[in-house]
Structure formats: C-alpha cells, structure tokens
Amino acid sequence: MLELEYCEAIAEVEAEAWDALTGQHYPFTRHGFLAALEASGACRRETGWQPQHLLLREGGVLVGVLPLYIKSHSYGEYVFDWAWANAYQRYGRDYYPKLVAAVPFTPATGPRLCLREGLDAEALMPWLVEQLQLRARQLGASSVHILFPDQPGSDAWQQAGMAQRVGPQYHWFNRGFASFDDFLGTFSSRKRKNLRKERRTVAEQGLSLCRLRGDEASDEQWRFFYRCYQTTYAKRSGHGGYLNEAFFRAIAATMPEQMLLVLAYQGAEPVAAALNFQGSNSLYGRYWGCVREYDFLHFEACYYQGIEHCIEQGLAHFDPGAQGEHKIQRGFEPILTYSNHWLADEGFAQAIDGFLREERRHIDQYLLEAARMLPFRQSE
CATH class of the missing domain: 3.40.630.30 (Gcn5-related N-acetyltransferase (GNAT))
Structure with missing residues (x-):
C-alpha cells in the first residue's frame, strides 16, 4: 500500500534514500543539488520557491519522489506562462500560488518523478495527478505544472490528464x-x-x-x-x-x-x-x-x-542551455522540450488547451525551418 506525503524541506529526507531513487545519471535531482538550493536560501517561501516535495512510501520505505514547489511567481522556470497569469488577473482571478514540479532555475530535460525499480509509473500517474490536484485545491493553488520532464514522462503525464506543452531548444549529439x-x-x-x-x-x-x-x-x-x-x-x-x-x-x-x-x-x-x-x-x-x-x-x-x-x-549529448538560435549554425540541432499543465478552472483550462494546440503547430513548423539552418553537408 503506497502512502503519499509532502515535506517542506529536503533535509527532512535522508540523502541516501533520496539518491537511491534519483540516481546520479542526471545531476539536478540529486539530494545534494536540491538541498544546496534550500540551505543557501535560494528556495524558500520568501523567494517564491517554497519546497513541497512529494514523497511516496511503502511500509515506511521511501519508494518515490517528485521535487515540488509552491510558487508565488513564474521567475526561474523557463516555461513562460506570464500570459496565462495576466489572463487570470484580467478576469479578477488569482493565478498564484501554483504547484510546480521542476528543478529550480534549471531548464534541463530529465526525470521528474523518480520511482523505485519495479513500480509502474504509467499505472501510478492517474492517481498521482488526482493527488496533486487535491493538494492544489487544499493550498488554494490555481494549477499544477511539470516542467522539463523527458518525453516518455511527459507523455505519461498527458495520458493521465495533464495538457502537454512543447518548446524549442538546441542540443548537440555525438x-x-x-x-x-x-x-x-x-x-x-x-x-x-x-x-x-x-x-x-x-x-x-x-x-x-x-x-x-x-x-x-x-x-x-x-x-x-x-x-x-x-x-x-x-x-x-x-x-x-x-x-x-x-x-x-x-x-x-x-x-x-x-x-x-x-x-x-x-x-x-x-x-x-x-x-x-x-x-x-x-x-x-x-x-x-x-x-x-x-x-x-x-x-x-x-x-x-x-x-x-x-x-x-x-x-552522447550536450544540452548547452535554453534559447539561442545562433547555436544552430554551430551544430546544435533543434529539438522539442516538454512540460505538462493542469488548471483547476475549467474555462481557463479549455482556453489554454486550444492555445497549446495552435502553439504546437507553430513550433513543429519552426523546427522544420530551423533544421534547414544546420551547417551540415547536404548528405548529412
């Protein structure tokens, strides 16, 4: 039987138990990286990055983690939703706080939900989305956002009911x-x-x-x-x-x-x-x-x-950071990044779903055009 809880400081979680789930292949979900953000004061309530990490336990043993924050603004995320916040404001609604599963200040694609080997992430996703929605309502949050998951993870969040958004970056491949x-x-x-x-x-x-x-x-x-x-x-x-x-x-x-x-x-x-x-x-x-x-x-x-x-x-791969079309002519290939979103207000959710479909069409077309700017010989 899985039990879910939230913690307001990663220091409450044993580093060895956390890292046993996240591994070291992706540096930004390591306990040491996230703990340094909190201990140094970069992530706390006063900076708008209040930790609210999701923990899954089975028989008291930690079997799943999701780095999660209560956000009172959209700075340091690199998935830009300022227009959504402005729309809420125009209609007299509060967009903040919101719940954000992300690595703060780090637009680098990687795993977000980290589970013990053997647990079925796709089977858990619908239940986890329900729990995140419940937590958002308890906190008075407008929405839940998963930022820069890998594509399989994003697809699973989408199948569980969270809209998928894409954006462009430029990566090098060996x-x-x-x-x-x-x-x-x-x-x-x-x-x-x-x-x-x-x-x-x-x-x-x-x-x-x-x-x-x-x-x-x-x-x-x-x-x-x-x-x-x-x-x-x-x-x-x-x-x-x-x-x-x-x-x-x-x-x-x-x-x-x-x-x-x-x-x-x-x-x-x-x-x-x-x-x-x-x-x-x-x-x-x-x-x-x-x-x-x-x-x-x-x-x-x-x-x-x-x-x-x-x-x-x-x-095999070099992600040099967000933005920068000048990277293309230096051999960095245009790729898609992903995020997932759920908004509690059905009217806004429907409007944003329409926006995301149209945005996806434009970004897919942009990637095709950007690929033509690559410096490789035609045979490549």
Whole structure:
C-alpha cells in the first residue's frame, strides 16, 4: 500500500534514500543539488520557491519522489506562462500560488518523478495527478505544472490528464566523433571555415582555456567564477542572480565529479568562466560570465569546449542551455522540450488547451525551418 506525503524541506529526507531513487545519471535531482538550493536560501517561501516535495512510501520505505514547489511567481522556470497569469488577473482571478514540479532555475530535460525499480509509473500517474490536484485545491493553488520532464514522462503525464506543452531548444549529439575536427568534417565547407575562424580568433586575442573538475578548481577560481556569474545577471537582469556563492560552494563539495568548470585566461589573468554539469551520458551547460568582452569567446567557452569534452569522454549529448538560435549554425540541432499543465478552472483550462494546440503547430513548423539552418553537408 503506497502512502503519499509532502515535506517542506529536503533535509527532512535522508540523502541516501533520496539518491537511491534519483540516481546520479542526471545531476539536478540529486539530494545534494536540491538541498544546496534550500540551505543557501535560494528556495524558500520568501523567494517564491517554497519546497513541497512529494514523497511516496511503502511500509515506511521511501519508494518515490517528485521535487515540488509552491510558487508565488513564474521567475526561474523557463516555461513562460506570464500570459496565462495576466489572463487570470484580467478576469479578477488569482493565478498564484501554483504547484510546480521542476528543478529550480534549471531548464534541463530529465526525470521528474523518480520511482523505485519495479513500480509502474504509467499505472501510478492517474492517481498521482488526482493527488496533486487535491493538494492544489487544499493550498488554494490555481494549477499544477511539470516542467522539463523527458518525453516518455511527459507523455505519461498527458495520458493521465495533464495538457502537454512543447518548446524549442538546441542540443548537440555525438555521432561517434573521434575528435573536434571529425565533428567539423560533417559541416559544409563554408560553415567549417567560419567555425575554425572563430576558434582561431580566440587564440589570436591571447586567450587560452582550461577545463577543471569541481574538486580541481581552487577557492580563488571558484570566487572568480561567481564574480562572472553575478556580472552576467547584472548585465541581463539588473540583479546579481538567483544563486549565491554558498550554493556553488556546497555543490562543489558534495558533487564535484559532476561539475566541469571552463576558465579562460589572457596570460595569467582569468577573464571568463563557464560552468557545466555532467550526467552519465550528457553534459549540461548552465552559467557563463566574463569580465571583459572578446570576439567569439562565449562560443568557445560555452559550446566548443563542451563539445570537445563530450567527444573526449564519450558523452552522447550536450544540452548547452535554453534559447539561442545562433547555436544552430554551430551544430546544435533543434529539438522539442516538454512540460505538462493542469488548471483547476475549467474555462481557463479549455482556453489554454486550444492555445497549446495552435502553439504546437507553430513550433513543429519552426523546427522544420530551423533544421534547414544546420551547417551540415547536404548528405548529412
């Protein structure tokens, strides 16, 4: 007999029991990553990310987890529903709070519901959706959202009654390349020359790059990375970012083997940094920043170094982060990402279902057009 409960702090759950369900192949649902978000203050009621993690137990033993939050805004989600919130407001309704199953500030596709081996996720989904709907009503929440599940998971949520939404991202796939030049060999001649020129320009500016595992980086290097992180957010958003230095220090201590720090130097001076996370078969690009602007350095630090790392380590896939059509001409292929949604108000739910069907049609057409922009030779 399965029992369901909610907890308001992941620290209430034993790390070993949580990680036995999530595994380490996808870094962002690990206990250490989520616990660092809470301990550092990034995820709490005051920031609009109030933990409400769903736990499944059988005979007192933890057999399932779903990272879950009560949200009072839509920041840090990367599945944009501001128009839905505005529509609620126009009709005098409250869109917030809402329940969101996601990895905060991380638009990286991966498992959301993590179960003990042998449990049938598809059979459980209808019951879980009912329980999430009940919890939403108890909390006075307008809706339930599952953000960036993998496609099989999203399809299962959809079959259980949650509308499916799609969006575009641009990912790199390892076709068994032996080297970066081997990868470039799939490009058309002109595109190959353009990319080589970008890399050559970086070197001609006196820049050199290195890649470090989390525990290979010094305190000084981590401090420099955090300075870059804050600088980027200040430029883009006018604030210092969602995460503080304590968060990065914590995960560098608890999961260093899954962190890849790329540093750029001009001589002995560090000038830029990019942080990636590594799963069992994928690399995930997350944060970037620089203290000075250099031609093409962003592409080198955030894309080409990651591709080289994947080839060297035999990783099959590189997710460099959300948005950025400029990735296409550098060999990142347009793909679909997924989310699932349930709204308590039937009228709004019907309207949004119609919107999602039309949006899906446009996105499918966009992906076809975007694929034509890829740099590969016609035979590819």
